[in-house]
Amino acid sequence: MLPWLPEHPVHFPPVGTALDDPGGLLAAGGNLSPAWLLTAYRHGIFPWYSEGQPILWWSPDPRMVLFPSEIRVRRSLAKRLRNGGFTITGDHAFDAVIAACASPRRGQPGTWITDEMATSYGRLHDLGAAHSVEVWQAGELVGGLYGVALGPVFFGESMFSRVPDASKVALVALARAMAAEGGKLIDCQMHTAHLSSLGARDIARVEFIGYLEQWLDEMPDAQGDVPGAIPPPAWSFERLDTARQMPPGARGGGRLEQ
Secondary structure, rough: OOOEEEEOOOOOOOOHOOOOOOOOEEEEEEEOHHHHHHHHHHOEEEEOOOOOOOOEEEEEEEEEOOOOOHHHHHHHHHHHHHHOEEEEEEEOOOHHHHHHHHOOOOOOOOOOOOOHHHHHHHHHHHHOOEEEEEEEEOOEEEEEEEEEOOOOEEEEEEEOOOOOOHHHHHHHHHHHHHHHHOOOOOEEEEEHHHHHHOOOOOEOHHHHHHHHHHHHOOOEEEEOOOOOOOOOOOOHHHHOOOOOOOOOOOOOOOOOOO
């Protein structure tokens, strides 16, 4: 039986109790406050559900991850990075990125990024835990990604492209910045061929949790509704910026999928 979580206190069952079918489903209920979300990520758990469903919490096994130094840039992507006319920024347009990620995709009837989800990750952004990478072309936002950064780990949530390969450009920029400044792992959540082509690979859940315990061991869980101390990213999102000025109209700011 799937455990139902009350709104108080913030507490998850052990990830080893997640269901095999559907794979990785751990619990339902709770809420999307910063305390719940940060405790979830600290323990290798993330929310994923559709409009009209209760909040569903997941911890899949295996887990798809990308080690930043293993980012794979094929010849065609390298050419687009050089000649695509892209400008890359970090944390300049978080709201716009999450709105673009929430837009319906071709062949999909809707989105799992509900208004409630967008509002909740906006709160994490204000707290300095959620971050975005933006890709611009001729002054227009054409791609990007967002997720949660804790210490040396980036927990990817979603990505989007409005021109070919723009989301890949965002991921390459993030991976390179992390590799240069002590970032150790990008959590891609679930397996996709798109991410596999960029160097992501599956690891056992127990190995993934071991990394979190090693690298986030000093991050306390929530006490009541108060989130634990948030370890800052090991890398600077300012390093992502390839232009001195913020693009026009951008907002200043504190399951990766294609």
